[in-house]
Amino acid sequence: MGQDLAIRSTIEAIEGHRAQALALFERSYDLEQEACDAVARAAPSANRLQLSEGRRYKARDKWLEERRREVDSAIWNYLIQATHLERLMDRTAREAFRRQLADNPPPATADNCAATLQQLMGDADMIFKRGIATAFAQLDRRFRSHDGFKVGSRVVLSYALTTYGAWSGARDETLRDIERTFHTLGGKPHPERSGGICGLIDAAKRGSLSLKAFEVEDDYFRVRGFKNGNVHLWLKRADLVARVNQLLADYYGAALGAAPDVADRRHAPKGGLAKNYGFFPTPAHLVSRVLEAGHVGTRATWRGDYPRLSILEPSAGLGAIAQAAAAAGHLVTAVEIQPGHATHLREAGGLQRVLCEDFLALDPAGLGLFDRVLMNPPFDGGRDVDHVTHALRFLAPGGRLVAIMAAGVEFREDRKTSDFRALVERFGGTFQDLPAGSFQESGTNVNTVLLTVRAPIHPTGQSAPRP
Structure with missing residues (x-):
């Protein structure tokens, strides 16, 4: 006070x-x-x-x-x-x-x-965490999803220096941000540039007309520079590395929960239910992106006898995507495991069907095939991979699936995720980065991508083999 x-x-x-x-x-x-x-x-x-x-x-x-x-x-x-x-x-x-x-x-x-x-x-704590996440994400795209890549004892700054020894792409400023992080966590003031790790690097490469190899060290870092312009940064304080990883996990949100050392390497779906059922409502701006990527026309865009699409939203939550698709005039089925949410969907009206079921327990023989599958599945523990893999089975020939997924799906190296990327590639699917903070209003800073897959049409008129 x-x-x-x-x-x-x-x-x-x-x-x-x-x-x-x-x-x-x-x-x-x-x-x-x-x-x-x-x-x-x-x-x-x-x-x-x-x-x-x-x-x-x-x-x-x-x-x-x-x-x-x-x-x-x-x-x-x-x-x-x-x-x-x-x-x-x-x-x-x-x-x-x-x-x-x-x-x-x-x-x-x-x-x-x-x-x-x-x-x-x-907000000081959140500002600091966001700064750490931004700094490491600028080093390597994998850092933008904490479930895809944890900070280890070494960081590689690719092409940090030009052939003439000048800093490239503001890599020195990024390194200064990392230095600021470790000094703050270590209880020391951030030194001026000349007295910090960047100053040591500048001094080591000074006086040469071309890039040369060098090595410098201080209390927090050991740095080795190579003639190809790459700079390797060893983080000497294991205790501070652990704190950085915890702060990154706190920032990105517990919904991720599956760093490489705990990732589920089985092909079987992740057992049990996600925390809070993995429910993070889809913000309105992402709903629009999903409908656009799914080529879901609205009444205003229809011409002549434009067909009404059959659309499935698995794990629908409160139905942000489903309701938008229904409002556009399409026939929408929503599947939701939480009874309260399923009741909300029924009372809201406008949907063709609402099923209070575990989507992973359903089968296309009972539920049917759909022109579109639009989804924002639970992310933690690689559950988004489980849900999207299962959802592909519900696509009609020539149908289109659009799913919001954790960004780590592009980077995780566990067997299940690697095989999922191969499946997406076989289907000709694409990943597109969504803006950082897209789910901030829903209570998480998880970084996300938008997956779009179109089911091929088999020459017999049937869909291609299912995953």
């Missing part, structure tokens, strides 16, 4: 200085205009633009708004630095913050400052 009061007192004083500065800028503009008018009366031929040096020869409101932005931007920058919140931000977050301040900083009033700082301090 005492700290909150001290911060509030400080920003109230800052607001007073801000008001004084803006008032003085108003007065300075008016005084300069008065001076120009006086000169014009004394010498009518005088060049007013030259007298004002071109700095203020514009509309008063526009000029004062420019000064307001400059003042507020300076105040916000000072507050973030003074409260040490910037130390928690990775390079991407810092650049985004600075762009916002440059484009249109909010008025730095006491109320705005207090509310924003309180929110940022409350």
Whole structure:
């Protein structure tokens, strides 16, 4: 409480200085205009633009708004630095913050400052975790899905240096973010560049006209650079590596739960039920992506006798995808294992069928085949692979399946996932990255991809062999 009061007192004083500065800028503009008018009366031929040096020869409101932005931007920058919140931000977050301040900083009033700082301090833990995830994801795409790749004792920065020894693609800034992470977790301040690992690397390659091999080391890292431009980074503190992995797991969410060392390597479906049934509602913007990828037309896009599609949403949850497809005029079947959700789907109306069943226990002989299978299955423990593999059996010849899956499906090396990727390739399926944070509003930071598969049509008119 005492700290909150001290911060509030400080920003109230800052607001007073801000008001004084803006008032003085108003007065300075008016005084300069008065001076120009006086000169014009004394010498009518005088060049007013030259007298004002071109700095203020514009509309008063526009000029004062420019000064307001400059003042507020300076105040916000000072507050973030003074409260040490910037130390928690990775390079991407810092650049985004600075762009916002440059484009249109909010008025730095006491109320705005207090509310924003309180929110940022409350989110400090998440800001730090997000920074770690962003830094490692920029090293290797596999890091963008914690279930696909855990941080180990060594990290490879591919093509980090050019043939002339210059840093490539801001790899040095990414390395600085990793350094910041380990110093923070180790309880030490982040050193200036010259005193950190990047400074040691810069010194090691200085004085040479072409890239040469080198090796440097400090308390946290051992780095070896190669003539091909690759840089290998050994993380010396196993205790901090373990903490980084835990923070990554916390950030990406417990729904993933299947890092390489615990991944289910059996082809049999994962036993038991997912935590909370793996339920994370599909946000509206992803529902639109799923329908678009599935070529699910709406009434507004139909021409002539455009057919109504038979559509299945397995593990439908509250039916965000199913309801959107039904609203577009299609015949939709929803399968949902939770009785409460199934009741909600029935009461909402609009769906052709609602089954309260375990989708993995159903068979196409009983449920039928569908023109489209649209799904957002549970992710944890590789269950998304189980559900999508099973769902492919329900596609009619020429049908299309669209599934949201955990990004780790592209990277995990367990036998089941590897065989699933081979199956997708055989079907001609494609994976497309979805934006980071797509499920944030649903309560998880899991990174996701969109799988699209079209079932081939066998020459006999039957679908190709099922998985």
